[in-house]
Amino acid sequence: MSDSFSYFDFHSDHPARPxxxxxxxxxxxxxxxxxxxxxxxxxxxxxxxxxELCTAGGLWFMRRYTGENLEIMVESPWTPAGPARALWMRVLTGQAR
Structure with a gap:
């Protein structure tokens, strides 16, 4: 077993197709x-x-990274936790993009 690993060794949720x-x-x-x-x-x-689902300054928002090296980042509107978590679930289930 090797002690080295890459970031791709750890998987997270895969969003559904929109x-x-x-x-x-x-x-x-x-x-x-x-x-x-x-x-x-x-x-x-x-x-x-x-x-990414993020929080800062008491508000929640999502970030979306695109581009070959994930160099392009945009954000959703900043909202309270409830609406942000609902939007997060919509993205994961393909109901929002």
Whole structure:
């Protein structure tokens, strides 16, 4: 057994393919609003795009990473925890993109 590992050795949830009538998320350019952001959940790095459910400054939001090296990042609107978690579940189940 090797002591070395890669980031791809640890898998997370894979979001479902978006439904035909999936809600379109209002993705916006990232604003540097808070010095610290906590990533609460994330999708697997083996599929693109990669999503993160984040919290900062008492609000919650999602990040979406695209591009060959995940260099393009956009954010959903910042909301209280309930609506953000509901949107997160919609993305995971293919009901939002």
């Amino acid at each position: 439904h035909k009538r999936a809600l379109r998320v209002d993705w916006q350019q990232s604003q540097d609003r808070c010095p610290q952001v906590r990533v609460r959940e994330h999708t697997c790095m083996c599929l693109r795009p990669v999503y």
